[in-house]
Amino acid sequence: MNDFLVTWIASIPALALPYALASVGLIVSERAGVLSLGAEGLMLVGALAGVGAYLTTDGSAFVAIVASMVAAGLVSVLFAVLVVWLRVNQVIAGLALVFFCQGLTNLVGTLADWSNRAIPGIAELNFGFLSDLPVVGPILFRHDVLIYLLVPVCFSVHYFLSSTTYGLKLKAVGENPDAADAAGINVSRVRFWAVVAGALLVGSAGGYLSVVSAKIWVAGMTSGRGWIAVALVIFARWKPVQALAGAILFGAVEALIPQLNAAGVKLPQYYLLMTPYVATFVVMIWQAFRERSDADGPASLGQPYIREERT
């Protein structure tokens, strides 16, 4: 039992990270009032770009992660142009973006021959004797560097939103773009950069998934994590630290499956694979009972902002 718990808990951070980074990225854009349903697509782009960069630069994981961020950021510009400048319905644009990214990544993955090629990934850090401690060692001291960066990143975003002037402006744009505009803030510009910045984080989540977690690119490998992240953001009431907690919860659920299998528990394979999705349902329903679930959202979320004048 002890062994089971330790291995299970030790495997949680790596599975939680993609959910966490994707949710925090979504929070940045949604707090500015832009509903970013394209996360699933951006994660795919990040995942492919990560593996692609790794394969073409002969093994630099750092470059791979940066590439995943940049690629997702570039693709998000397309989305930002559609919803911020052209005022396209954000749901349609988000869906179109997901399918665009699915098609694009499949195509490029096949043509560039990046699919199904295993890579070594990132080494775990070694903290000397700390890593060898029983129980605590594997749980806390045997992860790769990105996992250790995860908590600071979440807290940085939290700090940015709650205690900086720019964060205040971003939130104002999301709550009442009319008021922000009257205060002299360029609503379109803030939303544009919020989308791109959020995409950088979402892309890195995808990059981690392919380069570090699975160590391979396979078409459609995100399997709905982007959609789950969207639900997670609502569950986290648009707060980065709470999103981290939610991500850990989902990581725990996802980590349970292989552990149960390894422990010899015989469960129907495909029904086990359903658990993250069922868990999302449970979370959404619980959230609905806890409070009127969208009551905490940024007031102008999903609505394009059109000021009558000034053109």
Next chain:
Amino acid sequence: MPVWARALVSLAAVMFGLAVSAIILALAGVAPSSLVTEFGSTLADPESLKAVLSQSVPLILVGIAASVAFRARFWNLGLEGQMIMGGIAAAAISIHQVGAESIRIELMALAAMFAGIAWIALPMALKYLLRINEIIATLLLNYIAQYALYDLLFGAWKDPTDSFPHSGPFSAAERLPVIGDWLQSGLLVALLVVAATFWLLQISRAGFYLRFIYANATMAHRMGVPTGRIVAIAVLASGAIAGLAGFVIPSGIEGRLTQGYFEGYGFSGVLIAFLAQNNPLSASVVAILVAILFVVGQSLQIFYQIPFSMVQLIQAIIVMCVAGADFFVRHRLILQR
């Protein structure tokens, strides 16, 4: 902007989208001239035309399913999940030999519709009772349905003769017949659905009420419109039609329940509804155009090794172009400066 000008703008946007796609294809190794010949041969060759008609059937159905739901402001992104459940229900009727052979195919169709209704009922209840966003709920159910299908196809329903993850073949009585040499009876089913939907949305009182609910649900409620009932009719109808789409592919095209028959239809349905502005008649026309795209995509896959997801990419590009072009329709003042 007058209607004809708006249509022109949309058409220009579609052309632009196709041009962008052509560029991408050229980068992938398909010369534009080859593209043109592909399109040409598809339209000229009777076999290809039959394939197009055959392919139109599920596309018309999902396009209409999406349109009906969108008319109630319900984002039904669970079309694939409903198709899967529809296919499973129909296959179950076949595998367990329910009912006499003479009515089996009708039973399969009915079962598929009920399965689609059941699969959309949960997200519908969650939305209207608990205010849970149906976008995520319907999407999640797609994944869950998919795994349920794999469980059956890799397990209890695996074809014993070849051990492939597909069901055994359906008997002749369980397949949609081809009338004459070319008329897919599935097409008749689709046309029937088009007519029924047209009646529901344009002629019936429910359609009248639905228009108000779409425009201003608060006002409709105040006027005494039974909003709950009308919306439920539209949403459940959407599920039923999607379920039916999940029946026509195994029964009409593939002859058995397979692993991936539903792939790509979810988005295609949304795309068709979007381009047709949720109008069932336009949706049928757009569906046929998308069917042509599908058939061309299949040729590209076979002859040029372009993955079929290119079709998905092209559809997404077209949606983005048309959606983006709408800006210029609404804000023509800017162009006049």
Next chain:
Amino acid sequence: MDNALALEMAGIRKNFGSFRALDDASLDVRWGEVHAILGENGAGKSSLMNVAAGLYSPDGGLLRINGQACDLTGPRDAMARSVGMIHQHFKLVKRFSAVQNVLLANPRGSYRQGLAEIGREINKHAKALGFDLDLHRPVGLLSVAEQQRVEIIKTLVAGARILILDEPTAVLTDEEGAKLLRTISDLAQRGAAIVLVTHKLRDVQTFADRVTVMRGGRTIATLNRGTSSDELATLAVGTKIVAPQRGDGKPGVERLIVRDLHDESSDQSRLRQVTFTVRSGEIYGIAGVGGNGQTELADILSGSRAPSSGHVEAVLPGGARVDLSSGNPRRRIDFGFAAVPADRQGQAIASSVSIVDNYAIAHVHTGRFGPWWRFKRAAAREATSVALRDADVQGVRSASQRVGLLSGGNAQKLVMAREFSRAPKIIIVHSPSRGLDVRACAAIHRRLLNAREEGVAVVLISEDLDEILSLSDRIGVMTAGRIVAEFDASGDRQAIGRAMVGHV
């Protein structure tokens, strides 16, 4: 003080598509004066001020701030030139505190520094003006008058010396409004230039040094203090409109009985033991400042919501009583209720739907326009045409056009025509003439008085005391969710006003 004019606007033109909002409008404001802009709704007052505040860019004309000609690039530019505007709909982020809102418009150094500095400045201004302001509560939780104070201080912190206030007393009680205007006069005494956009004659006469009258997008005249209200009114309206006279009523039996209505659903305005009765052929006016429960009461009476407790009873001809306390619009309609809500766009019409459909929806369920399996549009169109003619609805090129294209007054006429086509016995009317010009207003009032003649029991909820006084047979004053006093037709305006602020 400078000899130059604080604000000078000449020959300003502004079009929105084919709609001419401003057509040769002009204004000049001196330092140290309170200058009112008077006009009806749609006269162009707000548009002109939006130009001065940098929100609209004019299509023509001249704008000078403190003697310097300028072409404003945006609200920031205007703020930099000391022009501050307090809008009718406050530009505040409800979730933020007062300090955060002011900081948003006036960024200062780092966040923490900014908060501290802004906090100090706010306190300084608040003290000078005699305000008491909670700096750290989310402004959404403050009262409307308090939110307005935050808006004013926001501009003062930004260094505004020209303050433009757009209909500032519209959402305040008489007393709060007077207090506000005294503060504004104070600021003017200390050298600021104040522009007061309003349609209230009384405010103009009490507080303005000069008044510019606007109508139809242009400036009609600029007059000094002391001009008679008659002259001002005629200038603002153009011609004399004869208000319909209320003859003696012949009230009949009780039609609507409301007892102990209680509603807890909204934080801001709960209903507490609301009780009143209305007889047939009588207009019962409910007076009060907005936000005291009127909307909740209107919703409950029209059936779109159920109260937490209490009774709404209709008395049918013949004497039978029907309890209609549950929230069911269909039942109300079946028992002869009709309602004209205040929020026309949101609740009375579907803007993107045709005029015909918007009229027909009242009758579709009866089968008059076809059975459930077929809606007969031709029949609906015919009925609608007749109704449009009878109600004198203008601006209809085709009955199939979207109802959103109708002007406010015409849309309201359509709504009333529709509601009355049901031959109701009881009608709930909420702010029926809000936002309408005088002509449309008179038409609406005439319709209500006709209904009264025909024996309909009318509940008139309105924030316009003049409207209440001219139409009502009996008046109930609503404050803090309760009917605190009732008056009959001869009710004294002062007494009513006192009742409106007395119980808080």
